Amino acid sequence: GAGVSQSPSNKVTEKGKDVELRCDPISGHTALYWYRQSLGQGLEFLIYFQGNSAPDKSGLPSDRFSAERTGGSVSTLTIQRTQQEDSAVYLCASSLQGTDTQYFGPGTRLTVL
Amino acid sequence: AQSVTQLGSHVSVSEGALVLLRCNYSSSVPPYLFWYVQYPNQGLQLLLKYTSAATLVKGINGFEAEFKKSETSFHLTKPSAHMSDAAEYFCAVSEGPGGFQKLVFGTGTRLLVSP
Numbered sequence: 001g002a003g004v005s006q007s008p009s010n011k012v013t014e015k016g017k018d019v020e021l022r023c024d025p026i027s028g029h030t031a032l033y034w035y036r037q038s039l040g041q042g043l044e045f046l047i048y049f050q051g052n053s054a055p056d057k058s059g060l061p062s063d064r065f066s067a068e069r070t071g072g073s074v075s076t077l078t079i080q081r082t083q084q085e086d087s088a089v090y091l092c093a094s095s096l097q098g099t100d101t102q103y104f105g106p107g108t109r110l111t112v113l
Numbered sequence: 114a115q116s117v118t119q120l121g122s123h124v125s126v127s128e129g130a131l132v133l134l135r136c137n138y139s140s141s142v143p144p145y146l147f148w149y150v151q152y153p154n155q156g157l158q159l160l161l162k163y164t165s166a167a168t169l170v171k172g173i174n175g176f177e178a179e180f181k182k183s184e185t186s187f188h189l190t191k192p193s194a195h196m197s198d199a200a201e202y203f204c205a206v207s208e209g210p211g212g213f214q215k216l217v218f219g220t221g222t223r224l225l226v227s228p
Binding site for chain 2 (some may be wrong): 018031033042043044045047056059065067091093095100101102103104105107
């Protein structure tokens with residue numbers, strides 16, 4: 001079946017602009033994760049959604065970052081007033097509830113000029 | 114808190130040689146352990162995982178890893194390297210059964226395979 005998809009694959013923006021990154025998880029997966037991969041910080045957890053529970057936002061680096069998941073499926077990660085240090089690859093993953101294997105999308109490469 | 118240490122940011126082997134990528138973890142609860150591979154400009158692909166069953170875990174592409182609790186290690190091996198194995202490899206840990214499944218990753222090891 002179809003895997004996790006993310007859009008856009010690449011995004012170039014100017015400092016101070018807002019951006020939205022989209023993730024479509026595998027159908028039927030109730031858990032959804034966002035991670036960030038950058039040269040300086042490696043791979044780091046950002047936020048976690050599980051079903052209808054309140055998301056775990058403990059990994060979000062600042063209040064400029066937010067995410068939502070509509071209808072238990074598609075998720076959008078929003079970065080407001082982007083800064084150059086936000087440049088990274090943003091990875092989305094999903095998993096079945098109660099299981100442990102996360103399946104990753106191809107990522108969105110964000111470049112902030 | 115959990116953490117992962119991967120020794121060696123780069124490992125070079127010849128085609129046909131043994132591959133050994135090292136991973137040590139720290140966890141206050143029984144862990145789940147994972148190895149992921151990332152090819153250039155692609156996402157992460159699961160190679161194998163340890164979830165408290167057999168300590169020797171076999172994965173895709175001929176890779177395997179052994180969970181050693183006494184050494185807090187989960188090293189990845191492959192008997193004979195192939196050119197197509199050249200990629201970046203990440204070890205990751207999460208909390209075990211009933212715990213929070215967020216992955217904590219190591220810094221990665223880039224595997225270089227020469228002819």
